[in-house]
Amino acid sequence: MRGGDSAAYGELVVRHAPVAKRTAVFLGAGADTDDVVQEAFVKAYRALGGFRDGASFRPWLLRIVANETRNVVRARGRRSRREELAAPLDVVLDPAEQAVSLERRTELLKAVRALPEQMRLVVTCRYLLDLDEQETAAVLGWPRGTVKSRLHRAIGRLRDALPDKEVQR
């Protein structure tokens, strides 16, 4: 859509950049996060012609972010999966969050990272990013039924993997 005025697009960038960045970080873009976000917005603009009228911009954008992230992760990914899991967490958890202890959150994060890719993606979108089921389906490009079933299996795996299961507090 060459006709699109870029000033209006700038407003969309400002509005959606935080969630785009969050998504890239959560999906593992690491040091490439800012590049991924920038690239995703440029690609989204160029692809506006294929955007379905009346659809919501956010999941559509996040899908591009997810694809870009996957590309950089793959390009970078000479590290073996084992090394990756052993590496220190490169995200910072807010120690002030009281609802769930820092220790428990660290455990959870490690468990999520150890999931097979598709389960990790679905848990990340649905819970860590707190997207609804429909948005998750749009971002990952899966049917809703697939989102449901993979999520279900992922939660089952997490339960088994976590040392103290669903501690009541």
Place this chain on the structure above:
Amino acid sequence: MNLDDELRVLGRSVVVPPVDEELTAAVLSRVAGAPVRKRLRDRWRAFLAGFLVLIAGAALTPPVRATVAEWLHIGGVQAVPVGTAPTSAPTAPPVTGKLTLQDAARVAGFKPAVPAALGAPAGVEASSGFIAIGWANGVRLEQFHSEVHPLYWKKYYNGLEYVHEVDAFWFATPHELVLVNEQRVRIAGPTLVWVRGGVTFRLEGVDKARAVELARGTS
């Protein structure tokens, strides 16, 4: 607390650094076809571009609800969706000025593009950055420099359609046309809007097929 909620808390508690402050300017400069660079060389330009975007956003746009239809700017035209629309439109106002195309170019500061198929215009008007050309059969073609601020708001009810062949937008139904600077409103009929080389074109007074044909033959 169940596992789902624990995971949500985990997600919320991840500290993500703020967005790169040059992001918006960098994206805009890349999509605007400016020299493609990942990082803007000129910080001042970046700042200025970002600043203009903020101004434009603050002054003009109602809350964006994130669908394309709701934020679409087409060059100097901003499409604003509304709940209801007029059901009919008078014919486009005739262009009564009698400038030659050369004079119009001098006044407007750019050379007008004209659809070859329509022959000699019946009227030509111009002001700085703006030219209107009319033909005896009721066709009206406006062309103006597209800037950060839209010249027009088009309040459309439905029927905004992208026309791939000519990279244009077809406003299929009558709609209120607001000239932003002068707060002037008139009801416009179906209109084709497109942008070429920094100039926005509005073509009114013909059906879609004819409009597309004329747009294609405008140079």
